[in-house]
Structures are given as C-alpha cells and as structure tokens.
Amino acid sequence: MSQKPMISPAEVTESATPSAFTLYFTEDNIGIVTIDVADEKVNTLKAEFVQQINSLLQQAQQHPKLKGLVFISGKKDSFIAGADISMIARCEKASEAEALAKKGQGVMAHIAGLSVPVVAAIHGACLGGGLELALACHSRICSLDDKTQLGLPEVQLGLLPGSGGTQRLPRLIGAPKALDMMLTGRSIRAKQALRMGLVDDVVPQSILFQTAIERVRKGHTARRELSYIDRVAQGPLGKALLFYIVRKQTRAKSRGHYPATEKIIDVVQTGLSQGSSSGYEAEARAFGELVMTPQSAALRGIFFASTALKKDFGAQAEPREIHKVAVLGGGLMGGGIANVTATKANISVRIKDINEQGISHSFKYSWDLLQKKLRRGHLKKSELQRQMMLISGTTDYSGFSQVDLVIEAVFEDLELKQKMIHEVEENASPQTIFASNTSSLPIHKIAEGAARPEQVIGLHYFSPVDKMPLVEVIPHAQTSPQTIATTVSFARKQGKTAIVVGDSAGFYVNRILAPYMNEAARCLLEGESIEHIDNSLVNFGFPVGPLQLLDEVGIDVGTKIIPVLESAFGDRFAAPGGLEAVLEDGRKGRKNSRGFYLYPQKGQKSGKKTPDPTIYKLLAVTPKNKLSEQALADRCVALMLNEAVHCLDDGTVRSARDADIGAVFGIGFPPFLGGPMRYIDALGADVLVKRLQALQKLHGTRFAPCEGLVTRADNGQKLYS
Structure with missing residues (x-):
C-alpha cells in the first residue's frame, strides 16, 4: 500500500500547494502534509523548502476548525533521507552555514509551536533533517518495515544536527542514548526506537496512515517520562559524570581527528546546563564552524564521490540481470x-x-x-x-x-x-x-x-x-x-x-598497501617496537596499525603478493631482508594465534591480543624507539601516497575519485583526510616531493618521488582540478 494518503476529492479541500509539500484536509479537519520532492527517488530537505513549509503551516493555521496535522511521505520507501548536502557545500563562510542552521531551527520551531497535535507518520529512511522534522512533531508513529530506520548521521560528514536535533533528542530519550546516536551516527530500527521512546507507536505499514490520523483525533497526549537513570543523568552530578565519561571515551576513539564529536558533546551540554535558547544558539554556531573544517570537507568529498560512483558502471553498456x-x-x-x-x-x-x-x-x-x-x-x-x-x-x-x-x-x-x-x-x-x-x-x-x-x-x-x-x-x-x-x-x-581498476599486478588497493606494510616491517627491523609502529599509524588515523593488519590478513597471505609486485615493478617493492624469519617460525597471525601479536586461544573466555616480545629475538633486534610517532607515520604513508599517484598515472585507477574511494573503503585510509589524492592536494604536491626526497637521502631509491608527482609539484597542479 502506498504511503500517500488515499483520500477521494469529495472528502478533502485542497489548498494552494508548493512543489514538495502538499496540504489536504480530511472531512473532520485534520491536515495531511505530504512530502514528495519532485524528480527524486528519496525526499531530501533543501534550503528553499523553509519558505514552502512555513507558508504551508500558515495556511493550515488559517483553517478555522483545524484539529491537527499529519506529516507523511509520498515516496514509496523513504520518509526524509536527510538534508541536501550540496546546499551545505555551497556555503563559503561559517556565518552562511550558521544562517542555514538557524533557518532550519526556525521552521522546526514553527512545527513544534503549533497548538494542535502534529504527528509524523514514518515509513522508510528518517535520517538527519528528516528525523529533526519528526522530533519537532508532537508524536511519531513508524512502520515495522525493515526499511524504516531513524538516525542522525551528521557526524559521518563531520557535522552535527543543525535544525534542533541536538536539543530535542536528549530531552526526548535522555542524554546518554541521544549522545550515543549522534556520536556514532548509527540508525535505529522501529522496535528499538519504540523501546527508547524515540517513537510513540510502531504498526504495520498498511495501517500507518490511519494510526496517525487516530493519534491526532485523540488530541495532545501526555509526554513520556524519562527513566530514572536518564533523569539522574540529567541532574547536576549525573551530567558532570556523564559528560566526563563520554568525552574521555570519545577522545579515545576519535584521537582528536573528528572535531564534530567534541562539538556535539559541547552543544548538548550547553542545552542541558544553560537551557534550550542557549543550546539552539550554540548548535547553529557550531554547525557553521564545522562546515568550514577541512575534516568535514574531506568527509563530504567522500560522500559525493560515493554517490557519483553509484551511477558509474565502468563501461558504456546495459548491465544484464543476474538471477x-x-x-x-x-x-x-x-x-x-x-x-x-x-x-x-x-x-x-x-x-x-x-x-x-x-x-x-x-x-x-x-x-x-x-x-x-x-x-x-x-x-x-x-x-x-x-x-x-x-x-x-x-x-x-x-x-x-x-x-x-x-x-x-x-x-x-x-x-x-x-x-x-x-x-x-x-x-x-x-x-x-x-x-x-x-x-x-x-x-x-x-x-x-x-x-x-x-x-x-x-x-x-x-x-x-x-x-x-x-x-x-x-x-x-x-x-x-x-x-x-x-x-x-x-x-x-x-x-x-x-x-x-586496471589489470596489473596487485591491482590498486594491494599495490598501494604493499610499500606501506614493507616500510612498517623495516621500521620493526630497525628497532622500533610493535606497539609504537601500530600506535603511530592509528594515531595518524588508520583503524588498525600495519603490523596488526598483517596479522588480521594472515602473514602467509599478506606476504605472497610482494614477490609478484617486485617482479612487475622493481626494487621499490622488495621486502626487507630478515622478515622471512617470522614466516619460518610458523607465525600466520590471528588465524593461528601467533603473529606480531599473541592472541587468546580458542575457548578462552577472556584475554586481549598483546605484542609478542619473542619477535625481537627472532629478528635479532633490540627494541628502542628512535622515531617520533609523526616521523614514523610520515615515512610509511609517504610510500602509499607516491604509489597511489603511480597508479593514477599508469591507468591502474581511472580517476582521483576512484583512488580515494578505494583507499578509504579498502584499507581504511583516514576518512577525515578524504583519501590519498585529497590528502596530497591538501598537503601540496611540492611538500610531499620534498618529504620523499629527504627520505630518499636517508633510506634509498624506494622513496624516489614518481614523475607525475614531480610534474604536478613543479606546475602547481592538483590531482582534483
């Protein structure tokens, strides 16, 4: 059954309708607001919709016997999937983005301030600005369908909810759950949303619209009370403890690379400590500041690249259906x-x-x-x-x-x-x-x-x-x-x-990964400790360090590709001498619980991996950390960046976009840097060339900057033109 309300013309009076929002009235004076953005598969909120919604709400308020409103989508499987990210990208100053947030806050305040009950009837994706609109409604009903998911994923774009979400969500479901949703960006399914109080009812999609109508007919209902634990968390002592713990845990995960997480915590804390007015002001200001950060620009770049890639089938041909x-x-x-x-x-x-x-x-x-x-x-x-x-x-x-x-x-x-x-x-x-x-x-x-x-x-x-x-x-x-x-x-x-990608040895991902892993192994053979090497790269932004990654992949598997690459591309892929002792000792990594780390044996109820100190004796090295974390990370990453440009110039990857997507999604290259190509552009090709040349003097020809990188440095060219 379609979500679009099936009401015959005889039963309704239609107002003048804006393009994306249509207002109807039932015979018993309930306004039905249908959201249906023209020529788009899913609904997304755009800046121009602020005026459209405000105009529609004013029309509704002029109805002499208005009992309430129901917001529902005209799309098949989408309520509102979020805001149109391109309008954020068009902001050139923090003040412009802040003004955008304030407009969003204003329209949500208009919805929340209506004297009649307003119900959101949710089926499908209800994310970002879509959930903020639903939060502004007085009640929320959602379908039991698996397609229905609710969330505030703005942190994944280096942003925070900017239309009131940071203030309304904590008051509705409690600060602990709200912070978890906003800091992780994770989506919530229908039953979970009901348990946490995010929605008031969940029903089969077939009766979603009618249930929302009945909710309006009942009039305003008592607001759900927070649990005892949530009320304690929002008391003076509870707040102090909550925000201390959340900050500590968040910093341990983000390692300072994602400013949006700190801003989310700050803004929620401001709203709970100083009141909603201060909270909304802090939210809009923080939103504007975050839009201008290089981290958000990089994360939005990945989003746009991923979106564009979905329309690219790699060849000018119609795909066959696979059954x-x-x-x-x-x-x-x-x-x-x-x-x-x-x-x-x-x-x-x-x-x-x-x-x-x-x-x-x-x-x-x-x-x-x-x-x-x-x-x-x-x-x-x-x-x-x-x-x-x-x-x-x-x-x-x-x-x-x-x-x-x-x-x-x-x-x-x-x-x-x-x-x-x-x-x-x-x-x-x-x-x-x-x-x-x-x-x-x-x-x-x-x-x-x-x-x-x-x-x-x-x-x-x-x-x-x-x-x-x-x-x-x-x-x-x-x-x-x-x-x-x-x-x-x-x-x-x-x-x-x-x-x-092109049909060459190692293809793309393994080809840029191999020199990075080789260099980490060389650092180990020079006396840098296992934990220092891995911590340096994790602090740089990778999800795991190179030695742990080799354990995860399997040392036997991971090292097989090196001879293939060396045969195809020469000495810059040569494995460091002495590392073969690890393989000869039967170490395969996590799969046999012995690698650079020791792992809990099968059947053990507890235990964590720990660096294996016997590795040093095996390699005949004495661990003594001489390199700083930054120097160690720069040394390993420089080779990955250089090889990525090699791959772009020899046609192994078709574009800088594909190179960045491959590195971020394939090996966890730090998303907040946008991928190797965006990172080189931000760093400057000339800076990278000088870094590689300095490393070449210290460590040899494997650090020689590739011709394409030198040419771009000389001409001031960027990889993204």
Missing part, C-alpha cells in the same frame, strides 16, 4: 561471497567445493552471521530461513547450466584458476560470466585459453567479505563492456562499493 550465482570454493572467502549474495543481493547461490566439509563450512558461515542478527532483533526467524534457503551446495557441477555468474574463490594458483574456467565453460551456459576473486594474479593470464575470454573478469573481495565494503572489478583487454557493467551492477547489489 543465479555459483561460487567455486567453500573456504572463508567463498563462504563470505555466498553470504552477501544471498543476504544482501537476495540472489540464489550454489557453492561448489571438492568435499562436503567445505560446503558445510560455508553454510555455517552464513548461519552464524544470520543467528547473530536474529539475536539482536535485526532479523525475523522466517527471514533467516528464507535467506538460508537461497544457499545450496554441490561437489559437482550440477545446476551450473542455469547460472548467470560464477565467482571463483579457490587458491591463488594460476593453473588451478585456468582449470576452473575450462570446467565452468563445459558445464555452464554460453552466457555465463566467470569472475575470479584473485588478489594478485593478472586476469589476462587467468583468461588465457578461455573459449569466451570476453566473459572473464576479476572480482577482488576483501576479508572478511561481510564487513569490508569495497570490491575491485578488474577487466582485462578482451573483457566485454557488458561483462564489466554487469559485474559492477551485481557487486552493488551485494552492498559493495565497486571500483573498476
């Missing part, structure tokens, strides 16, 4: 790929392995993830069963004749992968695409001897597949445009961010 998928290999990668195919893309997937054990392992992988969702209330049992039924297994090629796409996830062995292509071509249909999940082997080599090389492509996932958002799509010279477009489209259905 059935097969995965070769039931290991960790194969199980992960099968999982996101069934649970995200909602496509049936058949796993082929050489034995039943591999198939069982893949089934268990998905079962365990779905059980976790079930326990958290994010999934119904019937939906769990439906998704599991999409996954089947086989030890032969039965069923492959009906498959549109085969994803190979076997060992990194060229002959084995070529054998897989021949077997698939013998058992699948002539239209079946063969995608290889390889991390290093050139796709054109894998496609050698294929009967249909135009349907062979690389599809490189990152582990763990269910968590890592990026995939690299790698066509070779003979891959058809339709195969490229179809593969990109399919990856997006799996919930992935897909970038198309």
Whole structure:
C-alpha cells in the first residue's frame, strides 16, 4: 500500500500547494502534509523548502476548525533521507552555514509551536533533517518495515544536527542514548526506537496512515517520562559524570581527528546546563564552524564521490540481470561471497567445493552471521530461513547450466584458476560470466585459453567479505563492456562499493598497501617496537596499525603478493631482508594465534591480543624507539601516497575519485583526510616531493618521488582540478 494518503476529492479541500509539500484536509479537519520532492527517488530537505513549509503551516493555521496535522511521505520507501548536502557545500563562510542552521531551527520551531497535535507518520529512511522534522512533531508513529530506520548521521560528514536535533533528542530519550546516536551516527530500527521512546507507536505499514490520523483525533497526549537513570543523568552530578565519561571515551576513539564529536558533546551540554535558547544558539554556531573544517570537507568529498560512483558502471553498456550465482570454493572467502549474495543481493547461490566439509563450512558461515542478527532483533526467524534457503551446495557441477555468474574463490594458483574456467565453460551456459576473486594474479593470464575470454573478469573481495565494503572489478583487454557493467551492477547489489581498476599486478588497493606494510616491517627491523609502529599509524588515523593488519590478513597471505609486485615493478617493492624469519617460525597471525601479536586461544573466555616480545629475538633486534610517532607515520604513508599517484598515472585507477574511494573503503585510509589524492592536494604536491626526497637521502631509491608527482609539484597542479 502506498504511503500517500488515499483520500477521494469529495472528502478533502485542497489548498494552494508548493512543489514538495502538499496540504489536504480530511472531512473532520485534520491536515495531511505530504512530502514528495519532485524528480527524486528519496525526499531530501533543501534550503528553499523553509519558505514552502512555513507558508504551508500558515495556511493550515488559517483553517478555522483545524484539529491537527499529519506529516507523511509520498515516496514509496523513504520518509526524509536527510538534508541536501550540496546546499551545505555551497556555503563559503561559517556565518552562511550558521544562517542555514538557524533557518532550519526556525521552521522546526514553527512545527513544534503549533497548538494542535502534529504527528509524523514514518515509513522508510528518517535520517538527519528528516528525523529533526519528526522530533519537532508532537508524536511519531513508524512502520515495522525493515526499511524504516531513524538516525542522525551528521557526524559521518563531520557535522552535527543543525535544525534542533541536538536539543530535542536528549530531552526526548535522555542524554546518554541521544549522545550515543549522534556520536556514532548509527540508525535505529522501529522496535528499538519504540523501546527508547524515540517513537510513540510502531504498526504495520498498511495501517500507518490511519494510526496517525487516530493519534491526532485523540488530541495532545501526555509526554513520556524519562527513566530514572536518564533523569539522574540529567541532574547536576549525573551530567558532570556523564559528560566526563563520554568525552574521555570519545577522545579515545576519535584521537582528536573528528572535531564534530567534541562539538556535539559541547552543544548538548550547553542545552542541558544553560537551557534550550542557549543550546539552539550554540548548535547553529557550531554547525557553521564545522562546515568550514577541512575534516568535514574531506568527509563530504567522500560522500559525493560515493554517490557519483553509484551511477558509474565502468563501461558504456546495459548491465544484464543476474538471477543465479555459483561460487567455486567453500573456504572463508567463498563462504563470505555466498553470504552477501544471498543476504544482501537476495540472489540464489550454489557453492561448489571438492568435499562436503567445505560446503558445510560455508553454510555455517552464513548461519552464524544470520543467528547473530536474529539475536539482536535485526532479523525475523522466517527471514533467516528464507535467506538460508537461497544457499545450496554441490561437489559437482550440477545446476551450473542455469547460472548467470560464477565467482571463483579457490587458491591463488594460476593453473588451478585456468582449470576452473575450462570446467565452468563445459558445464555452464554460453552466457555465463566467470569472475575470479584473485588478489594478485593478472586476469589476462587467468583468461588465457578461455573459449569466451570476453566473459572473464576479476572480482577482488576483501576479508572478511561481510564487513569490508569495497570490491575491485578488474577487466582485462578482451573483457566485454557488458561483462564489466554487469559485474559492477551485481557487486552493488551485494552492498559493495565497486571500483573498476586496471589489470596489473596487485591491482590498486594491494599495490598501494604493499610499500606501506614493507616500510612498517623495516621500521620493526630497525628497532622500533610493535606497539609504537601500530600506535603511530592509528594515531595518524588508520583503524588498525600495519603490523596488526598483517596479522588480521594472515602473514602467509599478506606476504605472497610482494614477490609478484617486485617482479612487475622493481626494487621499490622488495621486502626487507630478515622478515622471512617470522614466516619460518610458523607465525600466520590471528588465524593461528601467533603473529606480531599473541592472541587468546580458542575457548578462552577472556584475554586481549598483546605484542609478542619473542619477535625481537627472532629478528635479532633490540627494541628502542628512535622515531617520533609523526616521523614514523610520515615515512610509511609517504610510500602509499607516491604509489597511489603511480597508479593514477599508469591507468591502474581511472580517476582521483576512484583512488580515494578505494583507499578509504579498502584499507581504511583516514576518512577525515578524504583519501590519498585529497590528502596530497591538501598537503601540496611540492611538500610531499620534498618529504620523499629527504627520505630518499636517508633510506634509498624506494622513496624516489614518481614523475607525475614531480610534474604536478613543479606546475602547481592538483590531482582534483
């Protein structure tokens, strides 16, 4: 059933209507405000809507017998997905952004100040400015649908809610829960929203509109009281303790890189300590200041790049529809790929392995993830069963004749992968695409001897597949445009961010990661401690340090690509001598609980990873930290930045945009820096060249700045023109 109120003309009187907001009145004088932004898939709030909403509210107030208002969306699965970010990007001064926030606050105050009851009927995304509008209403009803999510994700853009959200949310649900929502940017589902008091009722979508109407008919209802704990938290002593703890925890996570988190805490504290008037003033001022920060500019750059990428299929061709998928290999990668195919893309997937054990392992992988969702209330049992039924297994090629796409996830062995292509071509249909999940082997080599090389492509996932958002799509010279477009489209259905990269050794992500990891290992061999190296890079902004990352990937797996890269690109990829002792000692990282760190053994109820001091004896080094954190981080990151420019100039990545998206989503390059290319532009190519040249004098030719970087430095060119 559509959310748009189905009221016949005989039952309503229609006012003059602005473009995005339509006002109707029912026979018993309830105003229905329908939000439907023209020519857009979802509703987003724009600056020009302030006047439209205010005009509409004035019209409603002139109705002589107005009983109340209901706000509802005319879109199928979206209430309001947030504000239009481009209007924020157009602000050139903090004062302009502050004025924008004040306009938003004003219109929300107009809604909240109406004497008649105002109800928000929410189905679909209710985020950012959409939730702020809902908070300004006197009541909120939402649908039980999985598409319904409520949240204030502004922190993810380096901002804070600027239309009253920082003030209304804490008073509605209590400061602890409100701060958690705003500082994490996480979304809340319907039942959770009801439990925390964010909404007043949850109902099936089919009766959402009628329930909202009935809510208005009941008139104003008593406001929900905060729990005892929330009331204590907003008392003098409770506030002092709450904000002390929240600040401490937030600083430990943000490490000072995200000013929005500090501003959110400040503004909420101001509102609770000095009153709403001061709180709103502080909110608008902080919003204006944050819009001008380089962190917000970088995060908004990632947002715009991700949005643009969704419209780019990597080739001028119409994607084919994928109905059935097969995965070769039931290991960790194969199980992960099968999982996101069934649970995200909602496509049936058949796993082929050489034995039943591999198939069982893949089934268990998905079962365990779905059980976790079930326990958290994010999934119904019937939906769990439906998704599991999409996954089947086989030890032969039965069923492959009906498959549109085969994803190979076997060992990194060229002959084995070529054998897989021949077997698939013998058992699948002539239209079946063969995608290889390889991390290093050139796709054109894998496609050698294929009967249909135009349907062979690389599809490189990152582990763990269910968590890592990026995939690299790698066509070779003979891959058809339709195969490229179809593969990109399919990856997006799996919930992935897909970038198309060139068919060269290591592709893009592993190629920029390898010199960074090598340099971290060299620092270790020079005597820098494990924790100092990792802390330096985490404090720089990476989610984990390079040595921990190598443990997570698997030392045996992570080091396999180095010889491939050295063979293709020369000495700048050579691994440091002496590191092979770690592999020879049987250290694989987290998977066997021994790497650069020691990990709790399976079955242990508690325990954290700790740096393994025996590593130093193994490498014949005495740990003594000589480099500062900044110097150590600059040394490792400089090589990554230099290699990223190499990749851009030799066509491994198509654009600075793709290079930044790949680094941020693939290896966790600090989002607040916007990616390697935006960071180079902010730093200045000339500054980076001088840094690399200084390091080259100290450490050798691997730090030689690439030609493209030197040219840009000489000409004052930016990577984003």
